[in-house]
Amino acid sequence: MKKLLCGVDLGGTKLAVGLVNHEGHLLDKIVTYDHTKKKEEGVLKIVADQIKTLLKNNHLNESVLEGIGVGVAGHINYHKGMVITTSNFEGFKNYPFRDRLQACFSVPVVMDNDANAQTYGTFMFGAAKGYDNMIFMTLSTGIGIGIIIDKKLHRGHTGTAGELGHTIVNADSPMQCTCGNYGCLMALASGMALPAVYEKTVKNGIRSMYEDEEGFDYGMVDGKFLNEGVENGDPASVAVVREIARYTGIGLYNVFQIFNPPLILLGGGLLELGESYFNEIKRIFYSLVREMLYDPIDIKISHLGPDSGLLGAAALTLERP
Amino acid sequence: MKKLLCGVDLGGTKLAVGLVNHEGHLLDKIVTYDHTKKKEEGVLKIVADQIKTLLKNNHLNESVLEGIGVGVAGHINYHKGMVITTSNFEGFKNYPFRDRLQACFSVPVVMDNDANAQTYGTFMFGAAKGYDNMIFMTLSTGIGIGIIIDKKLHRGHTGTAGELGHTIVNADSPMQCTCGNYGCLMALASGMALPAVYEKTVKNGIRSMYEDEEGFDYGMVDGKFLNEGVENGDPASVAVVREIARYTGIGLYNVFQIFNPPLILLGGGLLELGESYFNEIKRIFYSLVREMLYDPIDIKISHLGPDSGLLGAAALTLERP
Numbered sequence: 001m002k003k004l005l006c007g008v009d010l011g012g013t014k015l016a017v018g019l020v021n022h023e024g025h026l027l028d029k030i031v032t033y034d035h036t037k038k039k040e041e042g043v044l045k046i047v048a049d050q051i052k053t054l055l056k057n058n059h060l061n062e063s064v065l066e067g068i069g070v071g072v073a074g075h076i077n078y079h080k081g082m083v084i085t086t087s088n089f090e091g092f093k094n095y096p097f098r099d100r101l102q103a104c105f106s107v108p109v110v111m112d113n114d115a116n117a118q119t120y121g122t123f124m125f126g127a128a129k130g131y132d133n134m135i136f137m138t139l140s141t142g143i144g145i146g147i148i149i150d151k152k153l154h155r156g157h158t159g160t161a162g163e164l165g166h167t168i169v170n171a172d173s174p175m176q177c178t179c180g181n182y183g184c185l186m187a188l189a190s191g192m193a194l195p196a197v198y199e200k201t202v203k204n205g206i207r208s209m210y211e212d213e214e215g216f217d218y219g220m221v222d223g224k225f226l227n228e229g230v231e232n233g234d235p236a237s238v239a240v241v242r243e244i245a246r247y248t249g250i251g252l253y254n255v256f257q258i259f260n261p262p263l264i265l266l267g268g269g270l271l272e273l274g275e276s277y278f279n280e281i282k283r284i285f286y287s288l289v290r291e292m293l294y295d296p297i298d299i300k301i302s303h304l305g306p307d308s309g310l311l312g313a314a315a316l317t318l319e320r321p
Numbered sequence: 322m323k324k325l326l327c328g329v330d331l332g333g334t335k336l337a338v339g340l341v342n343h344e345g346h347l348l349d350k351i352v353t354y355d356h357t358k359k360k361e362e363g364v365l366k367i368v369a370d371q372i373k374t375l376l377k378n379n380h381l382n383e384s385v386l387e388g389i390g391v392g393v394a395g396h397i398n399y400h401k402g403m404v405i406t407t408s409n410f411e412g413f414k415n416y417p418f419r420d421r422l423q424a425c426f427s428v429p430v431v432m433d434n435d436a437n438a439q440t441y442g443t444f445m446f447g448a449a450k451g452y453d454n455m456i457f458m459t460l461s462t463g464i465g466i467g468i469i470i471d472k473k474l475h476r477g478h479t480g481t482a483g484e485l486g487h488t489i490v491n492a493d494s495p496m497q498c499t500c501g502n503y504g505c506l507m508a509l510a511s512g513m514a515l516p517a518v519y520e521k522t523v524k525n526g527i528r529s530m531y532e533d534e535e536g537f538d539y540g541m542v543d544g545k546f547l548n549e550g551v552e553n554g555d556p557a558s559v560a561v562v563r564e565i566a567r568y569t570g571i572g573l574y575n576v577f578q579i580f581n582p583p584l585i586l587l588g589g590g591l592l593e594l595g596e597s598y599f600n601e602i603k604r605i606f607y608s609l610v611r612e613m614l615y616d617p618i619d620i621k622i623s624h625l626g627p628d629s630g631l632l633g634a635a636a637l638t639l640e641r642p
Contacts (some may be wrong), residue, residue: 295478
């Protein structure tokens with residue numbers, strides 16, 4: 001029997017642990033939500049326990065595993081196997097999560113950030129299969145890219161390559177990012193930026209149907225809020241979707257100029273803003289790229305589905321140096 | 322006897338053809354300036370003739386060569402060996418320069434843009450020797466990067482990767498690039514942008530010692546002009562150097578966030594603006610990167626010397642797939 005892959009998707013709200021085969025099919029999974037209030041050692045224990053439970057449920061020994069791949073929503077030092085920092089859990093400052101988890105198992109444990117994991121998932125099992133080079137762009141709470149060059153993930157010196165969200169695309173913008181800088185893509189187009197972008201839009205004179213409602217707070221503005229706003233004809237919501245799509249299109253264009261890839265896949269929760277958002281991103285991209293595009297480029301939504309984080313984490317176990 | 326490398330540096334004003342050994346030492350060269358008024362076939366003939374003359378002068382047969390490497394100041398389709406376009410000579414629209422030159426020689430001919438050639442030169446013979454990953458940034462009439470990933474040049478799908486100059490860093494800027502877009506790095510910080518940046522600076526109220534001089538024209542503003550201006554205490558010149566250094570520092574920061582490289586080398590004529598320019602670029606970089614830098618990064622000027630274009634072109638002959 002061919003070995004199986006174990007994927008761990010360690011997110012800000014959800015912990016998913018799954019068994020995946022070499023073809024990228026999810027065979028079984030366990031999803032829990034009780035890790036978020038724990039500190040490092042507590043999270044570690046839950047992850048290790050869930051992996052063991054999953055194996056037990058399937059009457060399997062650990063030796064059936066090719067390895068365990070962990071995708072973490074946070075800043076990762078891949079080479080050292082450390083979570084540098086994450087805004088999603090308590091603690092986790094330079095925490096050697098990989099080695100601590102490795103101590104609980106005899107099969108190899110690998111760990112990376114969720115963007116790289118998802119990138120590798122699309123490369124092994126999804127729409128990027130067969131490409132030597134491609135870029136995966138996550139549009140979510142944050143914004144980042146995963147970089148496949150010559151069939152390998154490019155992680156950089158520390159392992160923090162692909163921080164597209166922190167690149168500056170509007171140097172004179174007053175919009176501040178959580179990193180402290182102004183005019184980063186993250187401050188202009190990410191899920192995290194939505195309250196501030198909505199507020200700025202309203203202050204610039206575009207009408208909001210909601211701002212006078214009792215209990216309204218700009219902090220409530222998220223993807224779901226905007227979707228409802230657009231559906232109800234809220235002018236500010238429509239303007240915000242167009243604005244974040246504009247900056248995302250600029251980010252996509254910058255990625256094109258730097259990497260000249262044949263394929264850019266988009267993933268992440270913001271895509272639930274729908275066709276008008278995705279189409280506006282592409283419209284901006286093509287309006288900038290014009291005659292500088294000499295060969296066609298595919299810009300597509302990655303359809304790895306709701307388990308893309310798990311599949312990506314599992315795919316990491318198949319990476320060869 | 323170990324074979325030699327032939328390098329051809331085909332620039333906008335200068336054509337240099339040289340013999341280089343495997344250690345990166347220039348053994349002999351011929352420099353001419355009469356190709357600039359010629360069209361495609363005329364340029365081709367001069368290049369082929371100069372290579373043959375250089376061999377003859379050294380009593381060598383063509384078979385002594387490992388290959389011929391050509392670095393061209395222009396947009397290159399590396400895979401097809403075509404000059405897509407160049408603002409430096411007449412004609413040269415989708416001209417298959419590599420294959421036409423190959424027809425004149427039996428040793429392999431390779432061709433790439435001058436930024437990639439210089440990058441590979443620093444990687445084989447210069448400050449990037451021994452690095453697996455690095456970025457070379459040209460600050461000149463235009464701005465571009467050469468990308469070394471896993472000891473190889475990353476050229477992208479068409480071969481136009483590394484066009485950092487066309488990435489947008491100030492989306493709301495009124496400064497227009499030759500590509501038609503606004504707020505590209507090229508429009509804000511390149512040699513090409515100097516007249517427009519100087520004019521904008523003066524219009525914004527910063528005094529120029531020169532604007533009232535007879536015969537003054539903003540088109541005169543280049544690196545040499547700014548150097549003199551700074552030396553003579555011209556407030557506008559000082560402000561322009563600071564301004565272009567600011568945007569270059571932002572570009573450098575964006576490169577860091579995307580590639581997380583251990584080394585960024587800077588080259589190109591704008592570096593003759595001196596220490597204050599280079600130091601301001603670094604100051605901006607570190608003011609943006611702050612605690613996001615987990616491992617040290619080397620930011621250095623490439624000191625491959627005045628023949629760096631030749632050495633780089635010659636280095637391309639040593640590239641292996």
